[in-house]
Amino acid sequence: MAAETDASTIGPATRRPASLSPAMETDAEKLRFIEEMTKNVDAVQERVLAEILGRNAESEYLTNCCLAGAIDRATFRVKVPVVSYEDLQPYIRRIAEGDRSPILSGSKHPISEFLTSSGTSGGERKLLPTVEDELDRRKLMSSLAMPVINQYIPGLDEGSVLCFFFAKSETMTPGGLPARPTLTSYYKSDHFKNRTDGRYKICTSPLGAILCEDAFQSMYAQMLCGLCQRNDVVRLCTVFASALVRAIYFLQQNWEPLATDIETGVLNHRVTDPSVRKEVGDILGADLELARCIRTECSKEDWAGIITRIWPNTKYLETIVTGSMAQYIPTLNYYSGGLPMASIAYASSECYFGLNLRPFCDPSEVSYTIMPNMAFFEFIPMDGNGDTSQLVDLARVEVGREYELVITNHSGLNRYRVGDILRVTGFHNMAPQFSFVRRRNVLLSVESDKTDEAELQRAVERASSLLCTFDAAVLDYTSQACTKSIPGHYVIYWELLLTRVPTP
Template identity: 25%
Template sequence: MLLWPLLLLLLLLLLPTLALLRQWRSQDAKLSWLAGLQHQVAWRALGWAATWQRRKLEQSTLYMHQSQQQALRWCLQGAQRPHCPLRGSTDISTFRNHLPLTKATQTQEEESREQLLPPTSHPDLGEASLQATLLGLVALNKAYPEVLAQGSAACLTLTSPWPQSLPWPGKALGRVSTPGTKDPRVLLLEALRSPGLRALEARTAVELLDVFLGLEADSEELAGAIAAGNPGAPLPERAAELREALEQGPRGLALRLWPKLQVVVTLDAGGQAEAVAALGALWCQGLAFFSPAYAASGGVLGLNLQPEQPHRLYLLPPGPLFIELLPVKEGTQEEAASTLLLAEAQQGEEYELVLTDRASLTRCRLGDVVQVVGAYNQCPVVRFIGRLSQTLSVRGEDIGEDLFSEALGRAVGQWPGANLLDHGCVESSILEWGRTGGAEGTGLGSCPFTGSMCAHGVCSQILLWALLPTTRCLWS
């Protein structure tokens, strides 16, 4: 009679082991289960860290004046100038009087674009990048819940769009791309082998544009590598899908390659708007674009907490970088007017960003122009509308990039069936300088598109040039 209770007890003890053996009947199933567990733990850790960073952001944006005073104090403490007269002082007026505004040289601007976020040695700058990454990941996951699931995202460039790398949590989130890969071609091949992707990542939109152009140029070589299993197992059916998708042209290519794709993630900076527009009109048509932050060589300047917004909006945080706002109308003059603090920004107004470099203690006009569209506590929410330093001189005129783009858009609107995807600007040698009239001997007059004095026919020349068959990829 005692035998049956003993057998029953033994069976009860073996049931958990049998269940585990059944679940782990293959190595793949075991690895999949462990990866799923790691993914859940990583997201919980990220969620807790993001909640803490959100509380810190709330506190700093509620008391903007104190936060900017602290940022100014941090800048002055790190100054490398000998005998700095501002050490120990955080008076804004004294700071402005001793440090005049300077403009970034062309060399500095080029270096800034090449290196958006250099390695940050100070913990405050590193924490700002971490804050942008954590809050950006949570905001993206809230807007598109499936894009950050295990194996749903792939980075196509060597550098990630997220300002701060997350070694363990980032790896546990199950990115398709292999960490530490040095060859961008390998990254593209790994992404092409995964038709279930929901998010594409690239450091900037300009770099992603290069990736798609390279994909079209090397399509047969890439398809051959996938079919032969380099890297990974041979996937001849996937190679055939790649060839078929490319044969239909660039428009909507991303969704043909990855039917579940929802969003493209890139890091925003000056000069990226045109690339985003070109990608959205052709290769990434129908997809949303998200940038976790607006960055420059000095660090993170703005945080994007609203991925669902069609126009990228950024919250200008009060620190650790000391940021000032220069009214554009007055700032375009040689002797600029006084700058404003972030809390003094007025909705609807346009400002040029001024960033203080901590090492050399210089107040640099970045040339990036923003428009205030709202507020978060006492912190301004802005959209970037262009750069003051970028002007066009095609036939002797001097037109701002934003003004020219607006004029070209109006010109395209008068051309039935034409849609502007991207544009370039070159001087035409076809038309003689004075042929179009205007002021005698100059060819200058009131442009019908810009409304200002410029070389007649400039906008129409560019429009005609862009409609040539050689530029068919830019127009529809």
């Protein structure tokens, strides 16, 4: 039977055994760490800034700012300007072309690679410098997520996670440094390959399948291994909700050859990558009963609840459903039979920022508690017309106000405008909690009006409610501004999902 879990009733466990097992004590330590970091935010921020400025003091960039070895906050604010990517691009280009002098970071912490952002600058993808020990901070943040979730749904260490993770292609800069997406960097790191912190890390997807850059082979292998271990799976995980929807689509299109592989114990010939074939071969075995089950469930016209029909012990979905990913919530509710969804972390190529300490709240109420040990954070008030002279510290933001996020990280980005607009929703201890509002300058505009992605999402949700009587829902959408007619207008393109297949 599928786990029946109502997201509206999930709350943290209030009773714990008098004596904790070693595993539970590890969780307790992580939770205590969160409490410690969020109780004296300003002191933690002071220490983090001093650490960053101390290690990067010799860098050309900070030297040009005339800090003269000062590591206090007041001098930093006066001497170091607020910048955008375009301001740093000349420094970044020199590093990419092979200049190994301490340009942005100190000589003891040289730039080790570039993380590629989904955004562009001047038609080029952004190259965001990072240092080797940044992975340690990201690993620390990742290790905090499951202890938080386990307060709400215990026993997750007794099963496996069906994750759909995908490494993307990478390039080398002229100076010989890798340039790749953030997650690809993590998947290829020793932190991921040799992860041993993990009773929550038992993943059905073999490493070779995750690292395979052929999209079909990677998805096929991960789906096949997830099916072979269907009764062990207690949670499904993708980074973004769109990837989980894409995985279910893939199952719809390929369940017949997948079932054949399971029936015969022989991997499909379309999977040609040697490492993938070897690792999948270690998992795949002939299983007539499982093949019959997959054919029975997937051949039905109605795919409502297909996730819990195929993976009956699934307790929740772990994926980001905030921001532009909110559009996939109705589709995931349909496919999962209403399983809870947890958007646990807020991160970007520049930095990992915070955690959702109420992971099973309604997606519209998701707020992230900023962890003050990750970087030095400042905020530009949006009601001040973006005036960068009015920046406020993390400990001094106000509930209800919107701010643009500015970070100083260990990799040499100093007072860098990330471009995210956040709204303060409350506090956990002394640490502010933020909801994501939108990306700066991500707007539709016809003539003088401005429509951001949140407004567009709400409009689509209201309009799509009319489709219910037709047994259809909006699966995905995109938009553009049209000025061919007067007055100008927006054109919205919908991709529809039929929730009931019409009989011929």
